[in-house]
Structure formats: C-alpha cells, structure tokens
Amino acid sequence: MAANDNELWxxxxxxxxxxxxxxxxxxxxxxxxxxxxxxxxIQVGGKRVPAxxxxxxxxxxxxxxxxxxxxxxxxxxxxxxxxxLTEQEAEALVDHGKLTMHAKNCMxxxxxxxNGAYYAPDLTKAWLDPxxxxxxxxxxxxxxxxxxxxxxxxxSLGRRMPNLGVTDTEAHAVVAxxxxxxxxxxxxxxxxxxxxxxxx
Amino acid sequence: xxxLRALDSANLNGxxxxxxKYFTVALALLGVQITxxxxxAVQFVMPDFLFGVVDFSIKxxxxxxxxxxWMVFGFIGAVYWMLEEEAGAPTVGLKLGNIIFYVFTxxxxxxxxxxxxxxxxxxxxxxxxFITEGREYTEAPRWADIGIVVCLLAxxxxxxxxxxxGKVTGIGxxxxxxxxxxxxxxxxxxxxxxxxTMDQYWxxxxxxxxxxxTWEVMVGCMMAYGLMKVLGTSRKIVTTWLYLEVFMMFGSGxxxxxxHYFWIGTPQxxxxxxxxxxxxxxxxxxxxxxxxxxxAGVHKSRNNNHPAMGWLIAHAFGxxxxxxxxxxxxxxxxxxxxxxxxxxxxxxxxxxFYGAYATIxxxxxxxxxxxxxxxxxxxGNLFGGWKWKWSMVLLNVGMLGMIMxxxxxxxxxxxxxxxxxxxxxxxFFAAQEHPWFVQGMHWRxxxxxxxxxxxxxxxxxxxTIGKRETRPVQSHDDAALEAK
Numbered sequence: 001m002a003a004n005d006n007e008l009w010x011x012x013x014x015x016x017x018x019x020x021x022x023x024x025x026x027x028x029x030x031x032x033x034x035x036x037x038x039x040x041x042i043q044v045g046g047k048r049v050p051a052x053x054x055x056x057x058x059x060x061x062x063x064x065x066x067x068x069x070x071x072x073x074x075x076x077x078x079x080x081x082x083x084x085l086t087e088q089e090a091e092a093l094v095d096h097g098k099l100t101m102h103a104k105n106c107m108x109x110x111x112x113x114x115n116g117a118y119y120a121p122d123l124t125k126a127w128l129d130p131x132x133x134x135x136x137x138x139x140x141x142x143x144x145x146x147x148x149x150x151x152x153x154x155x156s157l158g159r160r161m162p163n164l165g166v167t168d169t170e171a172h173a174v175v176a177x178x179x180x181x182x183x184x185x186x187x188x189x190x191x192x193x194x195x196x197x198x199x200x
Numbered sequence: 201x202x203x204l205r206a207l208d209s210a211n212l213n214g215x216x217x218x219x220x221k222y223f224t225v226a227l228a229l230l231g232v233q234i235t236x237x238x239x240x241a242v243q244f245v246m247p248d249f250l251f252g253v254v255d256f257s258i259k260x261x262x263x264x265x266x267x268x269x270w271m272v273f274g275f276i277g278a279v280y281w282m283l284e285e286e287a288g289a290p291t292v293g294l295k296l297g298n299i300i301f302y303v304f305t306x307x308x309x310x311x312x313x314x315x316x317x318x319x320x321x322x323x324x325x326x327x328x329x330f331i332t333e334g335r336e337y338t339e340a341p342r343w344a345d346i347g348i349v350v351c352l353l354a355x356x357x358x359x360x361x362x363x364x365x366g367k368v369t370g371i372g373x374x375x376x377x378x379x380x381x382x383x384x385x386x387x388x389x390x391x392x393x394x395x396x397t398m399d400q401y402w403x404x405x406x407x408x409x410x411x412x413x414t415w416e417v418m419v420g421c422m423m424a425y426g427l428m429k430v431l432g433t434s435r436k437i438v439t440t441w442l443y444l445e446v447f448m449m450f451g452s453g454x455x456x457x458x459x460h461y462f463w464i465g466t467p468q469x470x471x472x473x474x475x476x477x478x479x480x481x482x483x484x485x486x487x488x489x490x491x492x493x494x495x496a497g498v499h500k501s502r503n504n505n506h507p508a509m510g511w512l513i514a515h516a517f518g519x520x521x522x523x524x525x526x527x528x529x530x531x532x533x534x535x536x537x538x539x540x541x542x543x544x545x546x547x548x549x550x551x552x553f554y555g556a557y558a559t560i561x562x563x564x565x566x567x568x569x570x571x572x573x574x575x576x577x578x579x580g581n582l583f584g585g586w587k588w589k590w591s592m593v594l595l596n597v598g599m600l601g602m603i604m605x606x607x608x609x610x611x612x613x614x615x616x617x618x619x620x621x622x623x624x625x626x627x628f629f630a631a632q633e634h635p636w637f638v639q640g641m642h643w644r645x646x647x648x649x650x651x652x653x654x655x656x657x658x659x660x661x662x663x664t665i666g667k668r669e670t671r672p673v674q675s676h677d678d679a680a681l682e683a684k
Binding site for chain 1: 243244247248251252255256257258260261319320321322323324325327328331332333334335336339370392394395396397398400401436439440443444446447450451454455457461462463464465466467468469470471473533537538540541542543545546618619620621622623624625626628629632633
C-alpha cells in the first residue's frame, strides 16, 4: 500500500487519500440517515412543530422538569383576532406572514429562532413578550406596531424600526406567523424567558 | 532609468488571464463589503444614521452578500490561476469561462442595484424570485440562485475538462470533489416552505456546508499550491497534508452541522452530535497551522514572495483562532444557549471569515501580481515594501480590534439579556444600552475605520507593487542558499 518500502504508513499519501474518501463517505451517509429521521420529526402537525391551527389556542412557555428546559404549551382555545380558523385557513395565513417576513427582510435586523442579525430583538417568542402589556391589547398593538413602528416607543437608545410598507392584511398575517412560531419546540431556547401574563 | 514593470497579460497563461479578472472584481467587492460594514457600524452608534433611506437591514445585507460574492470570486480566480499549472494543459472552454465571468459580474450588479433601490417587496412569492429571498446570507433572489448554479456548473466544466485533458494531481482531485459539493449543496437551499424548522434545516445545509466544509477544503487546496509556489515545498508533502486535512475537515465538519440544529425545532439528539463533532472542527485547522509553520521553518521562511507568505501565515493563524478557537468557545450547547444570536456570533463570524478566507485570497492576489508583472522580485528590500507591511498591520489590528469590541459586547449581552433577562424585548435593550455593550460598539467603529484605511493602502499597494523593481523573482534555490 505504501509508495516506497522505507516509507512510514502514517506518512503515506495513499493511506491518507483512502482514509479521506472513506471517512467522507461514511460521515455523509450518517448525515443522510439523521436527516431522514429529522425530516420525519419536524413535519408540521408533529410534536416538535405543531399544526398551523395551533394559533386557535393559547400558547404558553413553561418549564418541563423532566427535560430541564422550557417548552411551548398549547392550551385552551383562544383564537387569534377572535376568529377560529380551519387548518387550511390557518396555513394560508401563517404562510402569508412568513412570505411577508421574507419580503421585508426581517432577518437582517432581527433573529428568528436565534438566526439572523443582531440589531433588533429575537422574534422566537415575540408573541409571548411582556412588552405587549396584556393579553387583551396584544394582538392589536402588534398589528399597529408592524404597520407603522417609527413613532412607537422602542428603547432609550433611539434605535427604531423603519416603516416597511406592511399592509393591514400582511400585518395580521405576520402576527399569526409569530404566534405559530412560538409553538415550535426549540429545546429550551431562549432560556429563562418570562412570558406575558395571559391568565387575566 | 529602467522601464517600469507593466501589468502585462502576456506574462499569464489562459486560465490566469481569466483569474486576474475575477481577482479584480473580488478586490472591488471587498471595498463594497467594508463600506457597508462601516455604515452599519455607524448606525449602531447613531441609530438615525440613514434611517428610512438605507436601513440597517439593507446595509447589513449588502455587507454580508458582498462578502460571499467577493470570496467566491476569489476562490474561482484562485482555481483558474492554478488550473493550467496543475493539469499541465491549457484551459478547456476558456471562451465560455470568459462569458460566464461577465454574466456573473453583471448579475451581481443587478442584484445589488435591486437591494439598494427596491429594498423590500410585498409578502408574495414573486418577491423571492425578483427582489430578495429574505434569508440571511442567501438573500439573493431565486433567479440569481439559478444563475449562480449555472455559473458554477460552467466553471466546473472548465476545471473538469482541463484536468481530464491533462493530469489529475492530488490537489486537482480534491478540487473536483469540492466543486461538485459546492454547486450541489447550493441547490438544496433553493425552495420555499412555510415550515420554518424545515426551512432553516436546509438553509444550514447550504451555509454550513459551504463555509465550514467546502470552503475550508478550497482553502486547503489553495494553501497546498501556495506553499509549493512561495516556499518551494515538495508536492508530495503538501498533497499528503491536504488529504490529512480534508479527512479531518469532513470527518468533523459534516456532522458538525449539528451545532446549527440545537434550537431550531430539530430533535434533541443534535445537541450531543452537534456539540461533539463541532468541538472537533478546530483539529484540521491545527493541522493546517502545523503544516504551514513547519514548512516555513524547514525553509527558514526564505521565500520568493514576502507579502504572499505573510498572508499565508496570517491565514493559518486566522483560520485556527477565528474559525477554530472562536467557534469552539461557544459551540457546546450549554454555552451556546446563552450566546446563540448575540454579538458572540458576530465576533466569531468576523474573525472566521477574515482569518480563514480573506487572508488567503489576498495571498493569491500577491501571487498573481508577481507573475502579472513578469515574475518580479518580491523578496527582501522590496521597493515600496512598507505598503504591504502597513496595510497588513492595519487590516489585522483593525480586525482584531473589531472582534474584541464585539466579544465584550457579546459578554454583556449573554449575561444581561440572556442569563438574567431571559431574552425578552426589554432584556435585549437592557443589554444594548449597557455601557459595556455601547463601548464595544464604539471600539468596533474605531477599529473598523482602521481596517478601511488598511484596505485603501492594500489597493494602492496592489496597483503599484513591483512596478519599480528591476530584479527578477528570487529562485527557491537562491532563497535556500541565503538561508544557510
């Protein structure tokens, strides 16, 4: 196998070439296997990524003692904007919200599931953020904010969100998408998050 | 007075003539990246700066997209540069390669013009096709995605056909495998789904497999060629090292993708798999440092191109510290829970992209310039040699300063926003308003300005280096004699 008789096997070109090819192939196959398993676990409607109609319910984020992590909890019926949607209607609405968030490039200021840019707050649990005050006013505050954020209170730094020309329909859809996003089981990210009080 | 050494393309082979076109655009786009990075850094300090005109999201998008494109142009240029020498045959389909270069460059200009002038679109699928996909790093609209894959395939055809006409060296074989992966993996991100977790799962296949696998292998090939050229290291040594490095890179990096699957809705087993394998990812980078430094030591650092050698060594250490150490410090899930999506990521990102990629592409610029001016002297007492040295100092110190500014800001953020505040809106701004964070952003801007000055000097040096030299390139034998 070695090129020369006096060559050490661990310094031989052919040995490392073969090792490289085999290792790459094996690792790639393991990744394909894991990907297939992951695909089956992250379908919408499963345990980790709930159905879009979850937006018809109250969402909470509670400590699961067995996992030592906070997990989303889908609670009592609490339709978004007071209107219960079918699975198809919910999917269409969430989809429109996601397309809007792509089109407005939200991810180049905010993070989504922790990925994106670091100029503005993470949106993973935006639906549950105590900033919105109370359950009663949250939905309308969010819609109003997304449509025209420039003059709303943000922080004491003077850092603001620009007006991105989001229509009323798009703003409602974005809120639906954010509500659905908060149902995804993210293995406890973010940690120590204190959700908005939804009891009253 | 002797004639000035002109940049004469008669000094270059076919592939190299095309390579210097790619290098020229790459150097210009680096300037675009730095400009928009500075504008974004100013907005961190003065939030109303260009507010409503070119918002932060747009600045940041141009900043990171210019980076990807200039680096890809640098890689393509580097491959065309070494192609004919490696294969021992003239580039096959060079005319197509030239057409593709102009198409690719024009497409980049159109994409950037749309970013700046149109910026955002309605929440419809058409926006993704013609304005922006709105996904970090892959913001380019879908038509451009298809264009990129077409360009990469044409490029692959040039490379594969040339190698099959000539001979496939070890470096050539690794390059071919790498380019197949590069083009193939990009297509996996080209779809839309409402399922956010699914979306981010495949999006990471593109980002991670490019940046932490195929790009690393690409620079491994570039380093192998660079050490042969600049130091005169033997082909057998660099090829053996290249295989060893690729073995460790793919061995750790393919499953290392799991460190992006901690918090996006994917199963819990990724916490262990991602943590373990990504923790191994620095190993090949250690090997690359050992390889480069050992080879330099064997040759007592005597080489025929001092600026290129300087940047190759900067690459070896930058790759190890920036991608390796700075990645490792927050790759374990127990830490990443508090650092994911904070300025830690920005700090690591700057160090890694600069240390691993910018440096070695700049080394190739110098290798190209030397030959372009007719194999001119670039060793000791180089005429105007202060320029490359000072630009290197300004760029390296500027970058390290930015990295440290962001890292301190990241420390404040992971404690105040994450550990204590639990990542709410209020907690986010509590951290952003904290003096440690604010000072970090000021330092970043100051050192970013220094970095920009280093770039200006680098461009000046690229335009003039070797111009007034009368001595021809120092041979490796002469360099070795001098070392004794």
